[in-house]
Amino acid sequence: MVTHFYLEIKVVCEKDAVKITWRIRPDLVPYAARLFLGSCMASRLKVLPSGDGEAHFNYAFTECKFKKLMKGNKLIYQNQLSYRPEAKTKPAAFVYPVECVYKRPEGWVPPFLNPASGVSEGHGGLVFHMALLNELLTGIAKTNIIPLGSFMPIWAAVEQKSHQPLMLLMEECVAATTPEIKTGTQLYPIIGNKGCLLESVNGNSVFLPRYHSSALILYLQSFKFGLGKEVYIHCKLVAWDPDALDESKKTCHYVKENESWQLLEDPFQSSLCSCCSSNCKTRSKRGVEWESHSLSQTTVLGPIIIVDQSDPRANTLVEAAIESEVK
Structure with a gap:
């Protein structure tokens, strides 16, 4: 359980998914649609007798744009909770990192073992x-x-x-x-x-x-x-x-x-x-x-x-690379 100045967050990492309970103040309940886990809105909102709200996020790691990393013997899924009172083009008012760490599966082999490119x-x-x-x-x-x-x-x-x-x-x-x-x-x-x-x-x-x-x-x-x-x-x-x-x-x-x-x-x-x-x-x-x-x-x-990103000519190379990817 993690306490912040206006919320309480509980993260439960399951086998292939995560369950998150985000407790918010009564004045934030009307704005629950502006709470996100990565690219996902809350799965469910519950209003408590106290007037506080609970935003629940129940999602698989294949959803919400989770990042999957392999570090040594660890398999890591990363994402973040955010409160965005304004449009997504504006910075979030609050960001909280979410991470689930597992032991790497025995015999796990990256999907690029037989790459189509390279x-x-x-x-x-x-x-x-x-x-x-x-x-x-x-x-x-x-x-x-x-x-x-x-x-x-x-x-x-x-x-x-x-x-x-x-x-x-x-x-x-x-x-x-x-x-x-x-x-x-x-x-x-x-x-x-x-x-x-x-x-x-x-x-x-x-x-x-x-x-x-x-x-x-x-x-x-x-x-x-x-x-x-x-x-x-x-x-x-x-x-x-x-x-x-x-x-x-x-x-x-x-x-x-x-x-x-x-x-x-x-x-x-x-x-x-x-x-x-x-x-x-x-x-x-x-x-x-x-x-x-x-x-x-x-x-x-x-x-x-x-x-060298400090070199103005670098932007030309990056733009050319992006353009070739789009094509």
């Missing part, structure tokens, strides 16, 4: 995917215009089909202003040294927790390289034995709080990342045996256009 390439019976996701991580991004400093989630996966369980690794990634890398092409390193996220040292880039060993999300902070131009992300994707990680096959990012490199899959094995600050070359015996069975694919994602 980059898909087959090799040796395996199909590799790479795509730019939207900011909520719920599907493929609808625009390739990225504001400088914001994050661009890059998803990569390998379809396992009849293969034994595989781990998807991003062994190396660089940015370039061309879809092909040739001699003399200027490159911006993102991942190097056999799976070390170099951009996590100077910036805030990070690997997100895996939902499955065969997929990986690189939460990459946009950079100044190629600013305002078309940028292409070139990545070497590797399908690997999950039980044969070593210094040459790993997923590592730098954790500033600890000032150390951390292994995504198991922080207790972060010693595999110790070479990220030097040169990673060694390989275990099992790794050498598995090397002949591993498969890799260099995949290119783009074009992505990073814009």
